[in-house]
Amino acid sequence: MSSHHPAAVVVLAAGEGTRMRSGTPKVLHRIGGRSLLGHALAAARSLDPDHLVVVVRHEREAVAAHIAQLDPKAVVADQDEIKGTGRAVECGLAALTPAVTGTVVVTYGDVPLLTTQTLRALVAAHTGTGGAVTVLTAEVADPTGYGRVLRGEDGEIVGIVEHKDATPAERDVREINSGIYAFDGAFLAQALARVDTANVQGEKYLTDVLRLAREAGLAVTSVGTEDLWEVEGVNDRVQLAALGRELNRRLLEGWMRAGVTVVDPATTWVDVEVELAPEVTLLPGVQLHAATRVETGATIGPDTTLTDCRVDHGASVVRSHGSGAWIRAGATVGPFSYLRPGTDLGAGGKIGAFVETKNVTIGIGSKVPHLSYVGDATIGEGSNIGAATVFVNYDGVHKHHTTVGDQVRVGSDTMLVAPVTVGDGAYTAAGSVITEDVPPGAMAVARGRQRNVEGWVQRRRAGSAAAAAALAAQSAPAGRRTVAEDGAEVQGGVEVQGGVEVQGGAEVQGGVTGTDQPPPAAGATEGTAR
Ligand code: UD1
Ligand code: CA
Numbered sequence: 001m002s003s004h005h006p007a008a009v010v011v012l013a014a015g016e017g018t019r020m021r022s023g024t025p026k027v028l029h030r031i032g033g034r035s036l037l038g039h040a041l042a043a044a045r046s047l048d049p050d051h052l053v054v055v056v057r058h059e060r061e062a063v064a065a066h067i068a069q070l071d072p073k074a075v076v077a078d079q080d081e082i083k084g085t086g087r088a089v090e091c092g093l094a095a096l097t098p099a100v101t102g103t104v105v106v107t108y109g110d111v112p113l114l115t116t117q118t119l120r121a122l123v124a125a126h127t128g129t130g131g132a133v134t135v136l137t138a139e140v141a142d143p144t145g146y147g148r149v150l151r152g153e154d155g156e157i158v159g160i161v162e163h164k165d166a167t168p169a170e171r172d173v174r175e176i177n178s179g180i181y182a183f184d185g186a187f188l189a190q191a192l193a194r195v196d197t198a199n200v201q202g203e204k205y206l207t208d209v210l211r212l213a214r215e216a217g218l219a220v221t222s223v224g225t226e227d228l229w230e231v232e233g234v235n236d237r238v239q240l241a242a243l244g245r246e247l248n249r250r251l252l253e254g255w256m257r258a259g260v261t262v263v264d265p266a267t268t269w270v271d272v273e274v275e276l277a278p279e280v281t282l283l284p285g286v287q288l289h290a291a292t293r294v295e296t297g298a299t300i301g302p303d304t305t306l307t308d309c310r311v312d313h314g315a316s317v318v319r320s321h322g323s324g325a326w327i328r329a330g331a332t333v334g335p336f337s338y339l340r341p342g343t344d345l346g347a348g349g350k351i352g353a354f355v356e357t358k359n360v361t362i363g364i365g366s367k368v369p370h371l372s373y374v375g376d377a378t379i380g381e382g383s384n385i386g387a388a389t390v391f392v393n394y395d396g397v398h399k400h401h402t403t404v405g406d407q408v409r410v411g412s413d414t415m416l417v418a419p420v421t422v423g424d425g426a427y428t429a430a431g432s433v434i435t436e437d438v439p440p441g442a443m444a445v446a447r448g449r450q451r452n453v454e455g456w457v458q459r460r461r462a463g464s465a466a467a468a469a470a471l472a473a474q475s476a477p478a479g480r481r482t483v484a485e486d487g488a489e490v491q492g493g494v495e496v497q498g499g500v501e502v503q504g505g506a507e508v509q510g511g512v513t514g515t516d517q518p519p520p521a522a523g524a525t526e527g528t529a530r
Helices: 036-045 060-070 085-094 116-129 185-194 208-215 237-257 456-460 465-475
Strands: 008-013 051-056 075-078 103-108 133-139 148-151 157-161 175-184 220-224 286-289 304-307 321-323 343-345 350-353 356-362 367-370 373-379 390-392 402-404 415-417 420-422 495-497 500-502
Touching: 008 036, 008 085, 036 051, 036 060, 036 103, 036 116, 051 060, 051 085, 060 075, 075 085, 085 185, 103 116, 103 185, 116 133, 116 175, 116 220, 133 208, 157 208, 157 220, 175 185, 185 208, 208 220, 343 350, 415 420, 456 465
Parallel strands: 008 051, 008 103, 051 075, 133 220, 286 304, 304 321, 343 356, 350 367, 356 373, 373 390, 373 402, 390 415, 402 420
Antiparallel strands: 103 175, 133 175, 148 157, 148 175, 495 500
């Protein structure tokens, strides 16, 4: 039914918004990841009008540029120096040629929670009555500042009086004008031409059109809303925050009803564009922004912020920060990971604690478990990047790419100086600075050899606590001596080197345990046993 599609929606956004105390135009402030104007345009567009007009004046260039981005088909109309909502609508209609007939809906660019459903109900009611105006009204406890709806003996609307123009008796009225209307377009244009500025504010009031309609014997009706949030405008940053929180509450309620677990809605924030599948769990302190999408069975949080990320089935992201990253099925991230744009973590893979990644494809099942920077790289499948490895991608001028093959074991504290390639199945010895390609299956060792200067402490630090400890160790009975000093293995099977602890005797980054032997067994170079 074309009659339910309005001929035009006119969105008013020319006001100054001084109470925001902001260099940014009011309607460009954001809640739920979208500007106030973005919310208004989305609601307006959902009515599928023939024309969508936005009236601008204050900060015209910034607002017009934003409109062009959001909705290139929207018409930008300039309001002139004559003030008032009536003048704004008049300027909006003047931008349309030929003049519109049919239903014209008026909304505000600073009223972000107005829903499509409410607008549709307004248009349907208006179409049903065939009258000149249908206005959306609400009963409020404190109507201060709003236009009051004045009704006659039989309850019919006789006009709207602005707070500043109202008598004390009129100010007692608690039914307010939301400022959102459906008009008969032809009548609206005619009537606006007759509206003057003879009021306390010296403005051309849109509300005067209702009085003119009554005087012409035309029907003026209303649709009431119980939901005051929907008609609340943003005038300052206190209202911005309040409406932002309410929008978030509504979004989360919708997601919970759709099967998402939100453990603590008070500390969980999602933008309007975010998409969540059923059986997603959001732990406390999660913020999901922009086009982030989370698939079934994934768990996010606690304390995680993701922007434009994709998290696939069953993956988990713990206490981390990501943007532009894709975390594929069953992969794990965190705690304390920083995923920058272009990160693509393969299924079942891991980006672990204190790891930063950027522009990297990590293959299926590959792991970067601890304390690493991985930038501008391709890592194959089933590879392990040892603790504290750095992909040295920047020579001070240019960025370079590193390629790590499948089933590679990069030893802890390896510097991979790009451009460089580590072939399939290769190893690097811990502490190596790799500047040349490593062929498949090779062990690359690139570091100084260890030299023990016997008795150095006794000679150069005589009398120190270290010297005493060394002396005691040398004079201890053989059974109590550590085997390590015999060059064989490590006491207790647990060794800590460079602050990274490894378990189960699988020694960490050393690769070499203090002898002059070349890097030994394969396992000795892995970052961890896990
Ligand atoms: C207006 C209504 C009032 C209603 C209230 C609801 C009139 C005369 N009054 O009040 O009955 O209760 O909204 O919030 O219509 N704007 C322009 N150009 C202008 C003036 C305003 O584009 O010259 C835009 C503003 O940017 C804003 C909207 O219109 O988005 C409303 O303006 P505002 O000044 O807040 O409305 P009020 O006059 O307070
Ligand atoms: Ca207002």
